[in-house]
Amino acid sequence: MHAIGDLATFMLSKQFQARLRMSAETAAEEATTGLAKNRIKHLGGSSLAISLLDRKTQLLKQHQLGNAETAVFASATQSILQRVQEQSGALAKNLSLVSQLNSAPEVKALSDSAALAFVDIVNALNADVAGLFLFSGAATNARPLPSGQALMDMLRADIGGPISADVAISAVESWFKAPNGPFETTAYSGSATGFAQRPIGPDQTVIFGLRADGETVRDLLSALATAALASDDALGLTLTEQKKLLLEGHSDLLKADRALTEERAGLGLSEAMIDASRNATDIELDRVSMDRVSLLGVDQFEAASEFEAAQQQLEVFYRIAARQSRVSLAEYLR
Missing domain, CATH: 1.20.1330.10 (f41 fragment of flagellin, N-terminal domain)
Structure with missing residues (x-):
């Protein structure tokens, strides 16, 4: 049971890490381009207008x-x-x-x-x-x-x-x-x-x-x-x-x-x-580029703030993970 608990914890950690990295990457791209990365979500599921612009x-x-x-x-x-x-x-x-x-x-x-x-x-x-x-x-x-x-x-x-x-x-x-x-x-x-x-x-x-x-x-x-x-x-x-x-x-x-x-x-x-x-x-x-921005544009300052927050969460996550790894290794060597 202990091994299963460790595996579950490991999988949850990996999922959490992946979500944080994806959030950071999305926020970084949106802060740089000023356009929403997930176009379908941003447009509420209607993509006809942006397809015509493309x-x-x-x-x-x-x-x-x-x-x-x-x-x-x-x-x-x-x-x-x-x-x-x-x-x-x-x-x-x-x-x-x-x-x-x-x-x-x-x-x-x-x-x-x-x-x-x-x-x-x-x-x-x-x-x-x-x-x-x-x-x-x-x-x-x-x-x-x-x-x-x-x-x-x-x-x-x-x-x-x-x-x-x-x-x-x-x-x-x-x-x-x-x-x-x-x-x-x-x-x-x-x-x-x-x-x-x-x-x-x-x-x-x-x-x-x-x-x-x-x-x-x-x-x-x-x-x-x-x-x-x-x-x-x-x-x-x-x-x-x-x-x-x-x-x-x-x-x-x-x-x-x-x-x-x-x-x-x-x-x-x-x-x-x-x-x-x-x-x-x-x-x-x-x-056409201006029309695209009017449909897909995001607040770049808000996106930059989200990127900073995701980065900070990732740094905390890595520090905790590193500390846990060192403790686990010491226990294993005992």
């Missing part, structure tokens, strides 16, 4: 995540377009001096710089963010273009030579811009119909309307390629004809620059929409 919070956080991802996509696109425009603009500035050049090495240097710009810009248009290609339209999983050097090699092989300056200009324009031409059928690998769309709200999406096969990009690449081919030995052009290609490239680059500015302005409007949606989502999340 669902709304989950949806808003999904929109928040979508906003953040779309903002990154838009920012990366804007950054690439800025880089492209700066590089093409610098080349256009250099090409404006073509009429003053009278030596083949100078003309070749300008043509070679156009070829380098072509390669760099094509490679930039192949950029991706987290595996999503920026200029492939709806087919964000497909790289839009070959590498810059591969695309230039394809163009050179198709243009052939020797030909005149006028034929070369026409051939380059046709290669890039003709419906079902080489650029469409062999170079571009993205979506030919749809544009990239990213959600930014419950019923709101942003459409990124610039693809690598769009008119703006084709005009830009055609202008760069025209200038790049000026010094191509296979074409067999005279110095005067080479300068004609460079001047044609310069004129087309200025037009492409204006189109790029318009594209970037449109993208800027999309970025503004993303920011507005992100702010609206943050405000709604704050409102």
